[in-house]
Amino acid sequence: MKRLGLSILFALLLLLLLAACNDEQADEDTTPPPVPTLAQRATTGEAAADETGATATKLVISEVLVGAPGNNNLEFIELYNPTTQAVDLRGWTLLYQPPNQEPIELFRWSRRADIPGLGHYLLAREGEPIGALGDDFFTTGLFKRGGLQLLNRDGEVVDRVGWDEATADFFSGSPVAVAEDGQSYERKPGGPGGNGQDTQDNAADFSAATPTPQNSGDTPAPLPEGFLEISLTNPATVTPGTEFEFTVTISNESGQDATDLLIAVPIHAEFTVVDAPAGADIKADRVEYTIVELADGASASQTITIATPFTYFSTTLPGYYVEANGLRSYGPVGQIALEGGSLPIASARGLDGATVTVEGVVTMDTGGFFAGGGTKFYIEDDSGGIQVYCPTGAVDDVQIGDRVQITGYIEIYRTSLELIPCNEPDDVIVLEAGADPTPQVIALPDANEAILLQGELVTVQGTLTRLDEFSFSYEMDLVDENGRTIFIYLDKLTEVDVESLEVGQQYEFSGIFEQWDGNFRLMPRRQADLVAQHEPVVELRLTAPFSAPAGSNIDYSYRATNYTGEPLADVTFTFAPLSPDGVEESWTIPVLEPDATAVMTYSLTLAAELSGTVTIPTPLASSLPAEQLALPADHTVFIGAGVPIWALQGSGLESPYNRATVTTYGVVT
Known part of the structure; x- marks a missing residue:
């Protein structure tokens, strides 16, 4: 009996210990906390990961599409913000783990990019029609197997999602099961309930779904009370170098008056704000202004005037919002493209690889510069000049002074900038003939x-x-x-x-x-x-043969040109005799107009017994003062078969007969 009593006592103690253990375990595995109210969520902001709750309290990856039948590049990645405060993604990173490869940086936010509270953010594969405008774009393709990590600006992993045979560290719990082709992986619950389920098990939190990409301008999910509407209206296309207007419209259908509204409109870095609503704060990357009050059921519109640069590009317009009564509402993502018109040549030169249209005046026509099997010419406008290279040679009739319009692409060849017409000769249009351009x-x-x-x-x-x-x-x-x-x-x-x-x-x-x-x-x-180029003088040049045989007649001439800019009268030159028994020669020019030239030619008979050289002299004297004269050196004529080799060589680094046509003689060695 004593032993039985001890056994019963021991059993009771054991049951108490087990109960205590169960109570401790229950404290660790409590049921998920209730979904925070809007007020509670508003305090979470950019919270650290909570890996115990079934409802996310931080940013999550909410939907992934990795291709569709017939288009493997139809891809997007969607994020969801379960809090009511917008988060700036600047400095955040999205890593992608391809199968059997090292992780790669798929996208990094380098500038401000807001993901709204209870809203989404859409990264789309560049150039692919996914059914919604992307807030931004990535270029690396996604595989049927892989995983993603979302890192905050401190490098901490905030969320991870893997599908199929994803690599460890790139999924939570278990990877999402393989979806059928064309289906996406979407975080639950989806629809108006948002995408905030997070039990730290991808397999449980995601399901295969029809792709529903949502960007930062889509309606919040769930929709909070007091939500205002904001929209941005702009032309779909704008000619580079012109101005256009953003029209910002705020509508209040919240059921209550709104006061102290703050409106913020991001401005693309290439745009310049010309005009904004009165009192607006024009910041480096956005325009902010306020509306004191907007009654329930009312709307208000303001315009922002923008100047565009001389370049071509298209961009989305996300991230604009209105904030009132502690709630921020974002508008639908817009889009604008700069296209058409003609760019200044200086602007086009900086767009290597881009297709551009320019207009300019032809400064060098075809045929004068070597261009292989093609042709090339040059054009210029007030901003700069560029070579136009036509590989097929189909353009061969443009003339200096023609005004032309050219559509082509910019290419660098051996450090020379070329504009290559897209289609020859159709993309080279002569608009009109004109006068020669002035250098x-x-x-x-x-x-x-x-x-x-x-x-x-x-x-x-x-x-x-x-x-x-x-x-x-x-x-x-x-x-x-x-x-x-x-x-x-x-x-x-x-x-x-x-x-x-x-x-x-x-x-x-x-x-x-x-x-x-x-x-x-x-x-x-x-x-x-x-x-x-000449000094303001009378320039006298002497022309004579370099050599002549004895007994022959030679002609030599003096050429006087007036560069003084003034007419001159009775210009006289006196020349020394060519032989001891000769007489002085005199040449008088009655009138020598500016830039005019006068020529005097003399003949000389060389004696049959003459040898060596004859010197034809520069003038002894002139009626003009020395400072108004530029006289030639004496000219040496070699008597015989030609100019000796020693004379051709000269004493300096360059022959005194450089580029002259002469006759010489010698023994072949």
Whole structure:
């Protein structure tokens, strides 16, 4: 009996211990807390993950579509905010775990992006018609197997969703079962109840569903009381470089008057606010203004005037809202595209790869510059210039001065900017013929200035320090008074004659300023682009043969050109005799007009026994003062079969006969 009593006592103690354990376990596994009221939710904001409740108290991934029959790229990812306070996603990240690969950053929010309280946020696959406007877009494709992690700006995992055979750490509980093709994975309960179920088990919290993408402008779920409506009206398309208006309309159907309304409208970074409602606060990325009171059943509209840049793009317009009585209401996501019209050439040049339309005046016609099997020419407007390259060669009849419109795409080839027509010759339209454009006179530019002048018609001045001939071109250096050098590339297809050019002479060269393989060059187009520069003097030039046989007759001439800008009368030159028994020669020019030239030619018979050289002299004297004269050096004529080799070589780095046609003689070695 004693043992039986002890046994009963022991059993009672054991039951008490088990009951205590069960009570402790019950404290750990309590039933999910009730859904917070709107007032309670409003305090949660961007709360940390609560992994014990069945209703989310933080942002969650609410729906995922990973393709559809016939279009594997039809994809989107939707987020849901179960709190009543908007959350700025700036700094948040969405990671994607593809099968058998390392996780990748699918999307990172780099600028402000609001997900409304009790609202959604939609990331759409770029370029895909998912049935709703995306708040933003991603480009990486999703696989039939995979998982997502949503990280806040501190790098903490806020939510994770995996489907099919997802990798560990990229699902909660168990992955979602495979859905049929075309179905999405949607978090429960869905519809007007929102998407806030979160038992930390993806398999239980998600179900296969017909895709219903929702963005930040869709109606909150569930719909709170006192909700105001806001809408944004704008043109669907706008011509670049023009202005348009946003019309913001607030409607109050809440059943009560609203006071102290705050309206906020994000402004795209490329847009400029020109005008806004009175008292508006124009911030860097948005316009904010207030309405003192809006009666129940009333509406109010204001406009914001926007200036657009000279570029092409399209963008969605999410994130605008009205806030009143502690409740923020977001409007439907809008859309706008900048398209049509003609861009300034300077703006088009910065759109590498983009298709653009520009208008300009032709500064270099086809045929003068080598272009392989195609043709090329240059155009310019008030903002800049650019090369037009036509690969097929179908465009070959534009002329300097023509005003043209061209639609094509921008491409960089060997650091040269090209505008390539989309369709030749249809996308090159001659609007009208016109006069030759006037080059822009510039100082020789430094590197920073040069890039801005690329493709433009310019004029530069300097001293010619080098002139070399190659198979298909002439190459020269022009140096200005500050020591800066510009490379001159003269294509022989231009048929420009360089015989009159002299190293050491001052010139004014015009042409297209271009870049090739990282080096800048000036490319003259025609003979008129090479102009010698002269001091305000009378320039006298002496022309005579370099060699002549003894006993022959030679002609030599003096050419006087008046660069003083004034007419001159009775200009006289006196020349020393060519032989000891000769007499002085005198040449008088009765009238020498500005830029006019007079020529005097003399003949000389060389004695049969003459050898060595004969010197044809510069003038001994002139009626003009020395400061008004530019005289030539004495000219040496070699008597015999030609110019000796030693004379051709000269004593300097360059032959004194450079680019001259001479006869010489010697023994072949």
